[in-house]
Amino acid sequence: MSINYSERIPNNVSLSDDRRLQRALEAWQPGFLQWWREMGPESFQRCDVYLRTATSTDAQGWATFGYVKMPDYRWGIFLAEPEPDRRIPFGEHKGEPVWREVPGQHRGVLRRLIVTQGDTEPASVEQQRHLGKTCPSLYDLRNLFQVNVEEGRHLWAMVYLLHAYFGRDGREEAEGLLQRRSGNADNPRILGAFNEQTPDWLSYFMFAHFTDRDGKYQLASLAESGFDPLARTCRFMLTEEAHHLFVGESGVGRVVSRTCELMRAHNSFEVGEYGGIDLSIIQKYINFHYSVSLDLFGSELSTNAANYFSAGLKGRFKEADRTDDHQLTGSSYSLLKPEHGKIIATEQPALLALNETLRDSYVADCERALARWNKIIKEAQLEFELKLPHRGFRRSIGEFAGVSLTPEGQIISEEEWQRRKSEWIPTQSDREFVASLMKPVTTPGQFASWIAPPLRGINHQSLDFEFVTGLPGVTEH
Numbered sequence: 001m002s003i004n005y006s007e008r009i010p011n012n013v014s015l016s017d018d019r020r021l022q023r024a025l026e027a028w029q030p031g032f033l034q035w036w037r038e039m040g041p042e043s044f045q046r047c048d049v050y051l052r053t054a055t056s057t058d059a060q061g062w063a064t065f066g067y068v069k070m071p072d073y074r075w076g077i078f079l080a081e082p083e084p085d086r087r088i089p090f091g092e093h094k095g096e097p098v099w100r101e102v103p104g105q106h107r108g109v110l111r112r113l114i115v116t117q118g119d120t121e122p123a124s125v126e127q128q129r130h131l132g133k134t135c136p137s138l139y140d141l142r143n144l145f146q147v148n149v150e151e152g153r154h155l156w157a158m159v160y161l162l163h164a165y166f167g168r169d170g171r172e173e174a175e176g177l178l179q180r181r182s183g184n185a186d187n188p189r190i191l192g193a194f195n196e197q198t199p200d201w202l203s204y205f206m207f208a209h210f211t212d213r214d215g216k217y218q219l220a221s222l223a224e225s226g227f228d229p230l231a232r233t234c235r236f237m238l239t240e241e242a243h244h245l246f247v248g249e250s251g252v253g254r255v256v257s258r259t260c261e262l263m264r265a266h267n268s269f270e271v272g273e274y275g276g277i278d279l280s281i282i283q284k285y286i287n288f289h290y291s292v293s294l295d296l297f298g299s300e301l302s303t304n305a306a307n308y309f310s311a312g313l314k315g316r317f318k319e320a321d322r323t324d325d326h327q328l329t330g331s332s333y334s335l336l337k338p339e340h341g342k343i344i345a346t347e348q349p350a351l352l353a354l355n356e357t358l359r360d361s362y363v364a365d366c367e368r369a370l371a372r373w374n375k376i377i378k379e380a381q382l383e384f385e386l387k388l389p390h391r392g393f394r395r396s397i398g399e400f401a402g403v404s405l406t407p408e409g410q411i412i413s414e415e416e417w418q419r420r421k422s423e424w425i426p427t428q429s430d431r432e433f434v435a436s437l438m439k440p441v442t443t444p445g446q447f448a449s450w451i452a453p454p455l456r457g458i459n460h461q462s463l464d465f466e467f468v469t470g471l472p473g474v475t476e477h
């Protein structure tokens with residue numbers, strides 16, 4: 001499955017065999033590049049960035065590394081290898097051969113799923129476009145740009161499906177993906193979390209950890225799809241996504257690590273005056289980003305989710321590893337609901353509870369990462385434990401919407417929420433303090449005061465490697 005780079009659009013789908021599709025995508029390409037120049041990383045388009053580029057889509061060694069100017073990145077269409085004789089793994093059509101074309105009766109729904117996923121990809125690039133100017137190191141700057149170009153490629157992945165399988169409405173949707181803008185009042189991105197700002201690097205690492213991880217679970221459930229081109233597209237996207245999650249988790253971990261170092265050096269829980277971020281502020285950022293991301297999974301009970309599953313369009317995380325009948329018509333699932341001022345466990349039809357099932361997989365993953373951050377604190381011999389808030393905390397979608405909860409899961413009055421929320425989510429002054437630390441550090445091998453260096457560089461390079469060169473204004477320093 002090696003990738004053909006000799007064509008205008010790199011691909012491993014034999015694009016040149018389908019002239020119509022090739023021409024349609026070549027017509028979309030200039031609009032994409034214009035979007036990238038307008039909405040991609042501000043001020044850094046001429047820098048040389050040490051980026052990885054996909055060379056093949058098999059598991060071994062799919063990437064090469066080298067300096068690339070971001071607008072020259074070879075965005076293209078890469079699908080995972082087809083599985084011979086693949087069968088639909090779940091739902092009413094379980095066991096039948098997968099679809100190579102869009103099943104007519106599910107056309108509208110599939111298009112919606114693809115557009116919704118596709119919309120998040122450019123949205124995150126837009127949200128992050130100002131961050132380069134306050135990077136904590138060249139290593140982090142390079143990682144940000146790697147994530148950004150790959151989100152751009154994920155947009156290509158979804159646009160390919162729209163163009164190849166959805167005819168004229170697909171082409172219109174592909175245009176719309178370049179026109180919406182994160183946070184724009186008139187033409188916003190589709191999902192709430194993708195219209196929020198990413199104002200500082202702590203928010204960025206939290207976003208890459210919690211919000212990109214929602215993306216992992218959405219992609220993993222679409223990777224099970226009976227519509228095989230979608231499944232193969234998502235499978236390759238997941239290999240890129242792993243790096244984004246690494247950037248998020250290790251980024252937060254390095255902030256925690258630096259805070260612990262300062263706490264020990266100064267024998268204090270308050271490290272702000274030494275250029276660090278207090279664990280209590282990190283906790284509030286966790287509360288904020290985790291709750292926003294939980295909403296992305298949708299309502300606990302959803303007939304849409306049931307229909308996607310029964311139709312064979314969207315499965316569960318690791319569908320094949322599950323030991324049930326993969327149809328779920330008679331089974332039930334336990335989920336939490338607020339009722340009469342209390343949170344109770346209820347049994348619900350499993351088909352209706354699929355959003356919650358996916359959210360449960362996500363929560364377990366977040367808990368594993370949290371334990372790794374807590375290990376850093378423990379190894380520094382400090383008494384503090386970071387926690388994930390209750391899943392009903394600060395939710396605006398589903399059963400808990402409109403119900404005020406403490407992070408521990410105690411239902412409280414709206415009045416108490418207003419009085420105490422500054423203990424639980426970042427206040428204006430917390431955000432201003434974090435913003436005050438965001439001074440760019442662009443000397444190779446150096447890191448901002450609030451974050452520890454990583455364990456190693458990218459692609460075995462040393463930490464003082466020049467991961468980005470030709471920075472704007474760098475000669476003045």
Ligand SMILES: [Fe+2]
Nearest residue numbers: 121151154215
């Ligand atoms: Fe993505």
Ligand SMILES: [Fe+2]
Nearest residue numbers: 212215241244
């Ligand atoms: Fe991502």
